[in-house]
Amino acid sequence: MNIGFIGAGHMGGAMIEGLLKAEAVAPNHLYVKGGSSGTAEKLQRKLGFQLADDYAAFQECKVVFIATGANIVLSILKELSPFLGKDCLVISVAAGHTVAQAQEALGSEKYVVHAIPNTPVSVNEGMIGVVYGSNLPEAEKETAKELLESLGKVTEVPEHLLATVGTVAGCSPAFVDIFMEALGDAGVMEGLPRALAYEIVEQMVLGSARLAIETGKHPGELKDGVTSPGGSTIKGVAALEKNGFRYALIDAVKQANS
Template sequence: MNIGIFGAGHMGSAMIKGWLRSEAISPNDLLVRGGRRGTAQTLQEELQFKLTNDNQAFLEQDIIFLAVNTPLILSILKELKETLQDKVIPIVSVSAGVSVKEMQAVMGGSYPLAQAIPNTPVQINQGITGIVYAENIASESKELIQTSFNYLGELVEITEDKIGIFGTLAGCGPAFVDVFMEALSDGAVLNGMDRDMAYHVAAKMVASSANLLLETGKHPGELKDGVTSPGGTTIKGITALEKEGFRYATINAIDTIMN
């Protein structure tokens, strides 16, 4: 599969690393067009994918991804429409701010388009991506898009009205978890644990707890009850979290982004 991608910022570079890490995509299969900041050039020196400044080079790709800032999406689509002319190559935007309908207004209602929202764990092939397809997309194009994302983790098809909350939960959530792990580690360091060990234990605990929920299918509250013995240390810690508004702060963070 020959993949073309515009942009090598945070999300673009995460996807590039994930594809190459999967070993299903080689550096020679990846064509990248970067921006003015030079991040694509720096990444190319490390990963050895193909780099271009010429849209004509994308005519040889099987699929094209747009991983650039939202204001650039429609202008790049206009450039690609002129470049591609009658050639049909599926195009996927990974920007939250431009809908499939807006993309169709440029490329046409029958063009194979999709809007996807990946999260940064795609770089280790453990991401979760929400995707909205154009209504009339051909099965061959849809399958090609699905395959490209399957290399990066799990793909979930969602409706356009849910892509905002999906992006907030899956896309912003890792930063919330990172803050939580850092705070846990600070608490451990405060009580004498080595910093590197604290980070390792916190990360392993979060990952294994999440996997326990996924594999057992149990409600998070049920799993929490399995740790909280009557009068024990864990329930005392949870009480302290509740006193500080831990749940409300988390809910409010999601709601603040959405509103």
């Protein structure tokens, strides 16, 4: 099965890397069209997929991902549509449009999926919110699901929640990166070598996420399990609350989602 990509920037590149790593597609069956800055060409030298010069290259693709800037997605879909085979499945990962708008731009014979991933798809640990087009046959839904699941966890959500899923999953890696950097700085301030501080923080975040997933425990219960009476952790928790840590995160998501 041939797969196409239009846009190979931060998100497109992360998805391409994840799909190849998962062997969901072979490099000789993956056609990628980038913009004018040479980002796709640079990635091609690293990953070895097929570069597409124009939309004609997508004629034989069963699935085409759209990962360009959100503002140009609908006009790209309109231009692209005549080049696609009947029954082609188009998966847009762009924020800011509805499935109905994408369907209208493509015409009724193509199939549409709207998926909002996050950058950990490049290591196959993504979180992907998805809305399937209303005319999508079961076989196409399975194809989309299988491809997206090779990149991480996939959850189908009502369309009005997709943007918020995108914010909580898609923007938060940056918040977690800042959290890890700050904890690393704190470790350095307390005397740890910087590389060791980051190594400890990374494994701690990974382990905390795995513990939450594998035990299914409420985050508050997990926190209670670390805070012994009068101990050091509860003093740290109090300092976080005093400094507005919880509200800072709530406000970050609120601002990002507005």
